[in-house]
Amino acid sequence: MKSVLNFVFLFLVFMTTLNSTVHAATGDRLKYLPVQDGGRVKPFDSFARETLELLYGRSTFKRPTGNQSEPAYLIVMSFLLSPESWVEVPLFEVNNLEIKKYLGLNAEEKHFKGNDLFKGEKFANLIQQLNDRREAKEKLNPYFQAVQRLENQFYTFRELTAGRYIKVMPVEGSDSWLGVSALPSAQQSLFVALSQNLARYLGEMGQSGAKSEATLKAGKELDSSVDQFISSVQTVTSNKISAEVFYNDAHLFRWVYIFYLLAALILLYIWIRNSSLNMNIVWVITWIGFLLHMTGFAFRVYLAERPPVTNMYETVVWVSWGAVLFSMILEKIYKYKSILLAGLLVGVFSMVVADMAPAILDPSIQPLEAVLRSNYWLIIHVMTITISYAAFFLAFGLGDLGLVYYVIDAQKYREQIKNISTAVYRAMQIGVAFLAPGIILGGVWADYSWGRFWGWDPKETWALIVLLGYIIVLHARLVNWLQNFGMLVAGVITFNLVIMAWYGVNFVLGAGLHSYGFGAGGIEYVLIFTLAHVLFLAYAAVVRKTQEKTI
């Protein structure tokens, strides 16, 4: 009871500090400007982050000369102030080597000037090639996907600087807002005032530093001109806008993995050193991370008005939550310590991955495809299937952990190894208990909304393949084909099927009806991850053989 109170207290303290640190600083009212983009109304802050992500590959900008990171909302708005100077700045991210080579760019650089990219015939040729592909309705390979991004960068920047892309004013009788360039004169002049204030603010910041008196004054003026503009274009204000800015700034999911990591490290210390430190502290920190995880989720649900399991990023966050949850439950029952450790490590790993790769795992909130607009079924079917992946992920983490013991000393840690392989078995059982009904519920939904129960669609087929894989393992364990070592190996190997069903179908195969979740990129990292594990397994097997011989 005491520990529960403890952590509730700690959690509240944390949330308050977080709130005060991210809350409104001078000069940031611009973040709260409502804009219409991607089928919804969002704060300018989100719009700017997503735009900069597309152009620059990150949500903050670093000038080649300076070392300070500048926030997206200032950078993107300043494109409007001086478009001609921004094409002379290395702003546009190009990663594809083939494109760099074709355009005659330095292959070692990452960011390029607009003038070097878009002027000249070669860019036009690339776009022509892309259009030919589209005309023939052929699938785009990674090269053309990269060309597509380049095209996107070009048009986005052009439309942005022309004032058409930032839509700020609702129009009665139309569902499309007015862009900055199409504003009526009254609002236009207010927007001009806003831009002038922004220019002054940026100028002061550059000259006398962010904290100086003059900068603060300019910031205040900027804020009031933003407020004036907002009240001139619309009367309704939405709590969602400020909630979203808070969500963006607070970066809750980063705190989540920091807490999980902290908990994992303390747990490791207690475990290895056989320390007398109380396990309660681990539990409290884990719970704080876990609740933050849920808070972040709650924000996404509130902002998007739907369960957050509709793209790769969201499922990674959801699955890592599930893995931690299952590990907490199993840990409570078995008290092996290893289970919670594995769960926390899986949680840290996947949350870090989700945070690190926004180009592949897109964290922005996008509108739903029409067929998915049935929250009830979305929750039931997608969430049950993906939560089973969480259990398998946990089994994988446990398998890894157990194999580490094998590598260190199988004899000495016999007890732990036996415990871990039991936990692997349990985690797999949980996974199967969710996956099998989840697949069937998917069938029920498909039957209800497409008119067929099962259609050998790659996504559903791969879910079945995962199920068959784990069923083989469970049966093999049942008849004693798999001992402890075999179980650990199976936990690691079989998870590759999950990776394929979860990531591979959408990012590698890219076929079928579940096309709303398709994406691109990251395949080299996934392959490295898989290969590294294969090598590790081989190493563990060799070590095991030699250990057996010496006994």
Added chain:
Amino acid sequence: MQFKNKTIQKFWRFSTSFQMGIPIIASLMILIIWGTIVESQYDAKTAGKLVYQSWMMYTVMGLLIYNLTIVMVDRLPWKPNHYPFILVHIGIIALIYGGWVTQHYGLDGTLSVPIQKSNGMVMVQQTDFTIYATFNGEKYSKIYDQEVDFFKQNISENKPVQFNLDYGADPGSTSPPQDLKIIKYVPYARATQKIVKSQDPVAGSSVKFQLSNSNVQQIETLTQQNKNKTTETTLGLLTIYLGYNQKKLGRKNPHVNEVYLNAIDQQNLDYSLFNKNETAPYKKGQAKIGSVVPTVWMGLEIRIMDYVQLAKQDWQVVELGRPTAATTEAIQIVFNGKPEWLLLNDTVKVFTDKVAYIMAYHNRQIPLDFKLYLDQFEVSNYQGTRKAKEYASRVTVKSKDSDQAVTTQPISMNEPMKYAGYTFYQASFEKDEKTGLPVASIFSVNRDPGRWIKYLGSIIFSLGIIWLFYQRRKRRTAI
């Protein structure tokens, strides 16, 4: 179970053991993994034909059912701790059986209904090859209609599909039958159209023209389906008709600017130009290939680039290794030594001195006992975008002959309509290529006698799985 005969006993043991079960599950896994790869490299149809509906799949499924059953029988008499595992096995068998019933006795097709029109023919996956014949070009009779699956049939010039057509031949006539062969099947064909001269006396005309002034330059082709059918196109502020007898019938739409083109002979066309709301043409005359007709509309000129009096559309086919969204199936037929391409869901017309034949390679159309009339179709987009948020149809079920309305109901995403044992799902919609506005609603139509078996199987299976999970095992390895 025990058998006295040693061989049978041995075989029984093998059947009930994991030595059989695990390889079966593993081969099922490998097979369907291959299926998903085929689908990603080709398409769903190819994967279905090569993998999911192949003999290999049926064999593995058969073995699986055999194994699942025999393992249950072996445990007889059952004890309570067997129940969950038996439920799971029965559930799986029911699911597989239900799927088989659906595939063999169910109907799964699409129905496309244009706005304010009705349709009662469901298009299904199976393909048919049909031949019609006529003497006079008006009344056709069906002389051949057969299900075909060219995908699996290895057709080549040396192994063609052969037909002997002798429609209308006198009994006892000694003249040889007309020779029709299908010599090639192209699963992934990129087809482009070209206009060629036809021998068909009722064939329509085709005109290719350019409309241009200092700002605009547009090339269009108008081709009539036959002599009596009008074809038209609207380009900005004027509408152009080919094959509409305005002298006899009057103007088609007096409220717009109109141009009427009509064939005269092999070289010459007749044209008349009308301003909107005027009864007399302000200009008329004859034109041929190369002629330029100036108009009063923003300095636009009409230049006749090509003209064929008796024209037909011919296909040029490029065989691709893989499908794209733009490919279709095509077969090449040879009639009396002359080759022609026939695309899926298209027709080809061939002639002898006396008889005309129409061949069609098409998805089978299954008639319903009623028809659907599309009252209304609505698409709503996400704000400020062209991304569809929801689309919904409002349909009226009408009796087939009398057009009498039976019921009116909405059909939308995730909200199907059930009627007379069929279920209608909102699948997608067709857009007009130029305006982007919806013109027809597409429904999936489905009658599934295996549905209840699958649902029953699902329930049994899920219960079993959850029960299994709670069941504590007594064996050493599994706690």
